[in-house]
Amino acid sequence: MQLLILVLLPVAFLLPSGSQAGEIIRGWKAQPHFRPYMAYLEIQSRDKRSCCGGFLVAENFVLTATHCNGDMITVYLGAHSIKQQEQSQQKISVRRHISHRQFSRETRNNDIMLLQLEHKAELNEQVRFIRLPAAHWRVQPGTVCSVIGWGRTSAPSKGLSRTLREVDLKVLDDEACLNYPGGIYRKYKTITIMCMGDPKEHKASFKGDSGGPLVCGKTAQGIVSWGPVNGSPPRVCTRVSIFIP
Incomplete structure (x- = not known):
């Protein structure tokens, strides 16, 4: 498969x-080489x-x-x-x-x-690939997934995190992004995009985390994409499963 x-x-x-590139706000330092x-x-x-x-x-x-x-x-x-x-x-x-x-x-x-x-990676305990989802698989709203990256740790911060960090984010209903104030997600396509990050929890990805995975269980279900410039949730990621077939 x-x-x-x-x-x-x-x-x-x-x-x-x-x-805008993605950052981890209100996350924590990842265990070395756990990802x-x-x-x-x-x-x-x-x-x-x-x-x-x-x-x-x-x-x-x-x-x-x-x-x-x-x-x-x-x-x-x-x-x-x-x-x-x-x-x-x-x-x-x-x-x-x-x-x-x-x-x-x-x-x-x-x-x-x-x-x-340019050449194959040498697979070992510190370097391994992650599983991709089945075609068209949809993560249910309410599922808690993880975002991992070296992005900024706060909106005012200018520098990247020195070490890998991660944060748990809740997958939301599409309406949470479609109804976001100001209409920044008015061109949001529910087929190819996922909405993530409960605004009540103030946890998010931000600048420097773009391109990283949204990991649900042991599967990369999303790719960190963008969100409000002030770093607030919810933010969006690309839905990987729709591109499999």
């Missing part, structure tokens, strides 16, 4: 046809450098968000700290970017991208 999914994902991206599928992306574009999250889905493929694209991307696997070298880290260049052709910076739909690595 895992192999079938990986074969079909690029096919979906080849169909013809402005986000061995996590990838840290260094992105070099013509006019700037940036970073995103991602997650390993095969020995030579990382899944992330299309808005994390750039001229040159370097992937770090097996990392806990991004400020120091660790023996567990594997630094691998990206050979090919497979972006969804129907991604729109205006609507922010289809925010999904595969990165083919």
Whole structure:
């Protein structure tokens, strides 16, 4: 099944046809290497450098968000700290970017991208891939899932977290985003997007976490995409299961 999914994902991206990066607010420091599928992306574009999250889905493929694209991307696997070298880290260049052709910076739909690595990762206790969902599987509202990343830890903060962090977020009904004040989610597509983060709990993803996974159980059900610029929930992620077939 895992192999079938990986074969079909690029096919979906080849169909013809402005986000804020994600941060972890009110989360906690992750247990080192407890999330061995996590990838840290260094992105070099013509006019700037940036970073995103991602997650390993095969020995030579990382899944992330299309808005994390750039001229040159370097992937770090097996990392806990991004400020120091660790023996567990594997630094691998990206050979090919497979972006969804129907991604729109205006609507922010289809925010999904595969990165083919220059060579296979060496799988071990610190580096392993995560399972993908069955086609069209929908996570039920009320389910508590986890977002993991190196993003900022508060809206006023300018720097990234030195170590990997995570936070538990509740999956919400689509109406929670569709009815958000100001209409920022007015072009929200319920087929391809998931709404996450209870506003009452004030926990969220934010800048630096984009491209990372929304993990429900042991499965990557979503890809952190975007949300309000002030870091408040709810925020949205790309629904992975819709792109499997």
